[in-house]
Amino acid sequence: MSLQAAKNDADFTRLLGESLEKPVFLFKHSSTCPISAAAWREFKVFMEAHPDASCYMNLVIEDRPLARKIAADTGIPHASPQAILFRGGKASWNASHGDISRENLDLAFQSQTK
Secondary structure, three states: OOEEEOOOHHHHHHHHHHOOOOOEEEEEEOOOOHHHHHHHHHHHHHHHHOOOOEEEEEEOOOOHHHHHHHHHHHOOOOOOOEEEEEEOOEEEEEEEHHHOOHHHHHHHHHHHHO
């Protein structure tokens, strides 16, 4: 299971560049929210099932400027928790709160790897 931090503009630029080659997930997480904790458990199960998936995490409280930039740059309103799949340098899928499940993550990932 590989998870990289997305803390600043350089990390986000690296994520976008990586998505030019393969799908990349970003998980926006609040360390103080029980709903986010539940979504994080689902995301971890997804990562364990897909060790080849490239995944990043943005801690929205600790790294708020990047969380806001991601929302502004993608046009996807900020939510926490939130999972965003990037492909070709752009957001291609997103889910938040209870919609973040291993099944939904699997479906999104499979649709981008075909």
